[in-house]
Amino acid sequence: MSKKSQKKTSKTASGSPTPRKSTAKTTAQSKTKSAKTQRAPAGTSRKTTAKAASHNAASKRLKSSESAPSAQTNAKAALSEGQKAPAFRLPRDGGDVATLSDYAGKKLVLFFYPRADTPGCTREAIDFTRLKDAFAAAGTAVLGISADPPKAQEKFRDKHKLGVPLISDERHEMLEAYGAWGEKSMYGKTFQGILRTTVLVGADGRVAKIWRHVRVDGHADAVLAVATNL
Structure with a gap:
């Protein structure tokens, strides 16, 4: 093998790790972004669910207080002398x-x-x-x-x-x-x-x-x- 071929082969061999390192780094960044993307909706969903539950509870309390007549109202409604x-x-x-x-x-x-x-x-x-x-x-x-x-x-x-x-x-x-x-x-x-x-x-x-x-x-x-x- 000629010296030129050996140098070319050496460069190719020594340069091969560089693409693998770049690919690993890209994959890690991609996983990190994916994890952040997945976590964000989960957090948003919990907040939205908590907010919806709070709204529903308030609606039930409001409906109950509006529909249930008080004892004073019943007393006024009763016929009296x-x-x-x-x-x-x-x-x-x-x-x-x-x-x-x-x-x-x-x-x-x-x-x-x-x-x-x-x-x-x-x-x-x-x-x-x-x-x-x-x-x-x-x-x-x-x-x-x-x-x-x-x-x-x-x-x-x-x-x-x-x-x-x-x-x-x-x-x-x-x-x-x-x-x-x-x-x-x-x-x-x-x-x-x-x-x-x-x-x-x-x-x-x-x-x-x-x-x-x-x-x-x-x-x-x-x-x-x-x-x-x-």
Whole structure:
């Protein structure tokens, strides 16, 4: 081999490590950039997720605070003595319609009972029927109200020969307006239903007296005594 060939071969041999070193350095830089690129989205994703979670939690708190009525609001919404009696227009037994305006200028007793033809409700309706003439003498009309349909009210009336009009409030509109619809409990279970309540409306159209959680025995007589002295 000539000296020129040996020098050329030597240069080639000695120069070969240089490209390998450059390639390794380039690969290392590429890996470093790739690692930084991969880490960045991960950090961004965590921040974005944390921000989204915080936003969702705030939204839930806001929604809860807006939708949940306070105890003070509920207290203000409840019917109380001295307030104007809520208007109503509902079907009654016999196919007629009963309205508050029908009794304008008169005293009016509204007794709300849970269900037609049940023992307590039957006794209460019979007691008000027994005192019908005494209420009339005191210038007071009497209406019974439940959520039973008109046909059930008529059957109840005919079976016990009731002499007071019976109103059907199947949609609970009047019951709720007069505070006679709410939470009840029986056999360890709670549910929404009719609360036995009686409301006496004065001739001025305002609520004169409210009896809540009524006990049937002697109740009609107690209501008559208040209506007579009103």
